[in-house]
Amino acid sequence: MSRERLQNCIIRSIRIAGIIFFVVIVAFPFYWMIASSLRPLEEILMNPANLGLDIHKIDLSAYYDVLFDHGFVRYILNSFYVSIITVALSVALATVGGYAVTRLRFRGQSFMSYSILIIYMFPAIVLVIPLYVIFSHMGLRDSINVLILVYLAQTLPVALYMLRSYFKTLPLEMENAGLIDGCTRFGVIWRIIIPLSAPALASVALYTFMIAWNEFLFAFMFLDTPDKFTLSRGVVQLAGSVHLSKQLVMAASVLVTLPILFLFLFFERYLVRGMTSGAMKD
Amino acid sequence: MASLTLKEIGKQFGKTVALSGVDLHVEDGEFCVLLGPSGCGKSTLLNVIAGLIPQDKGTVELDGHSVDRLTPRDRDVAMVFQSYALYPHMTVAKNLGFGLRMRGVPKATIRKKVLDTASLLGIDDLLNRKPRELSGGQRQRVAMGRALVRRPKLFLLDEPLSNLDARLRANVRLELKQLHSQIDTTIVYVTHDQVEAMTLGEKVVVMRDGEVRQTGRPETIYSFPTDTFVATFIGSPEMNLYRGTILRNGERPVFQGRGFSMDIGDLRPNRVEGEVEVGFRPEDVKIVETGTGTLHAKVEMVSDVGSEKYIHTRIGQEHLTLRAPKNTSFRPNEIINLAIDVTRLHIFQKGVRVD
Secondary structure, three states: OOHHHHHHHHHHHHHHHHHHHHHHHHHHHHHHHHHHHHOOHHHHHHOOOOOOOOHHHOOOHHHHHHHHHOOHHHHHHHHHHHHHHHHHHHHHHHHHHHHHHHHOOOOOHHHHHHHHHHHHHOOHHHHHHHHHHHHHHHOOOOOHHHHHHHHHHHHHHHHHHHHHHHHHHOOHHHHHHHHHOOOOHHHHHHHHHHHHOHHHHHHHHHHHHHHHHHOOHHHHHHOOOHHHOOHHHHHHHHHOOOOOOHHHHHHHHHHHHHHHHHHHHHHHHHHOOOOOOOOOOO | OOOEEEEEEEEEEOOEEEEEEEEEEEOOOOEEEEEOOOOOOHHHHHHHHHOOOOOOEEEEEEOOEEOOOOOHHHHOEEEEOOOOOOOOOOOHHHHHHHHHHHOOOOHHHHHHHHHHHHHHHOOHHHOOOOHHHOOHHHHHHHHHHHHHOOOOOEEEEEOOOOOOOHHHHHHHHHHHHHHHHHHOOEEEEEEOOHHHHHHHOOEEEEEEOOEEEEEEOHHHHHHOOOEHHHHHHOOOOOOEEEEEEEEEOOOOEEEEOOOOEEEOOOOOOOOOOEEEEEEEOHHHEEEEOOOOOOEEEEEEEEEEOOOEEEEEEEEOOEEEEEEEEOOOOOOOOOEEEEEEOHHHOEEEEOOEEOO
16 A cells, blocks of 8 residues: 555544544534433433433423423423514614615714624623613513513624625625616615625524524523523523423423524525626626 | 716815816717726716716706706616626516616516517527526626616716627627617717727717816827827827927927937927927838938837738837838838828927927
């Protein structure tokens, strides 16, 4: 075997080993979560180290219990409500805001466009106490809608930043063509910018949804009434309850994870590049 | 259709002066070409006319009425962009009809106008395609069609042919000229290509550094350039232009250049003297029999362009280029005798034409 082939062989095996290593690291917790949620409680207690899942002993009762006995239907609806409204507002505001700072000339434009990110520099933990105090005084604390406001403040800077970078890549001449063809500014945004920004808008929507869906700290601090809990808050409630049963917590965790997974699969096709090909000369 | 009048247009970007004191009048139905090197402000001027860039000073008038306060939408102009700027997410038919749709034209009318325009440009079989499925030439046609379909008051074209290959460009240029005579509309056309300007324009506006240097018919600009910039910018090969002095020793004035002197005749009405620049075009020099010429030049290089030859020579310390028939043959270092048509001399003083 020549030196070169040996080298290639070694590199290839190292690469495969690396891939397997990372797949195991990433996938194993998921597997364990799903497997545990499907096993009956007695089996988990009797044989906690057993990693295998017996197809014949699959038990879906944990999901039933979580959904209907522990109020997770309500939590899921709450989470969807918070996330979808946050996504809608964030995408809408970031689109017009991002367009304004990229294309329009006004006093303080560059300051605006850079100060957007400064907000993002403050860690959430710094903000949570003052916000807790302020919202408590205003009597707004235990409310899902206030949560939306907080999530917007968290997601909007990055959403604006992402869209601004994308809008900069869109050719100005195309917008000018739209203006001459008889569009207003909003017409240009609606009929030209938005259709062409589908990949960027999809990324922003996905990012915002994930933040809002997974957020825990503010939901934990602000929400007191179980009826208003979001999913992540609900899982912690469940995990902290006296009669902790592992397969219930695992089933709840699966319920938190699944929507994000499906969302990724659904949005993936919009994340393709090359939407503007054909507009310009080349 | 409309006439266009620009009065004292001025525009600055920060400290850079893009346009200053631009005056222009384009007659109803006239084909006007803005010509100049890149960065001379011609595209900015086009954007000012369209209303895409607001000017700092001056007025834009269509048919004698100021349109300064009108948005691009309300000026009723159409524009073809250098990059075409088609809407990539729409079919060709949608691209063509977009402007009409935005103006609330009924659907049936839009369909008819789109079909008419598409057949005028020979793109009827492409109507259902997206821009990315078209070739460069086809995209260019769609861009033209998008402007044509609305029959606006004024057409603005920003280097529309610069992205086509040479052969296609010549064809489309010819078609554009025919199209203009067919639809009889006012056109303002921006280019840096003097051949395009000379063949297309009924009026050519030569610009430099944000100013209009000369406005006139192509033949006027070629034969009577008002300054040395226009003189050397127009014409290929470039005009031969020499710095020197006019001496009047006795009857006939003589031009003294660097290392050569030249009889310039006494046909000048105003008696120019002193520091000047004298120029003549490569076709206004003839090769003559030994002993009869006024200039002796040494051949440096011959470039054969097929239909004729360009002879690059040296006189004194200067270069001289002349056009010669294709059957002539010269070798480097050969000495040739030249006679210059003194009636076709261009004389400039401080850069400005004086004769």
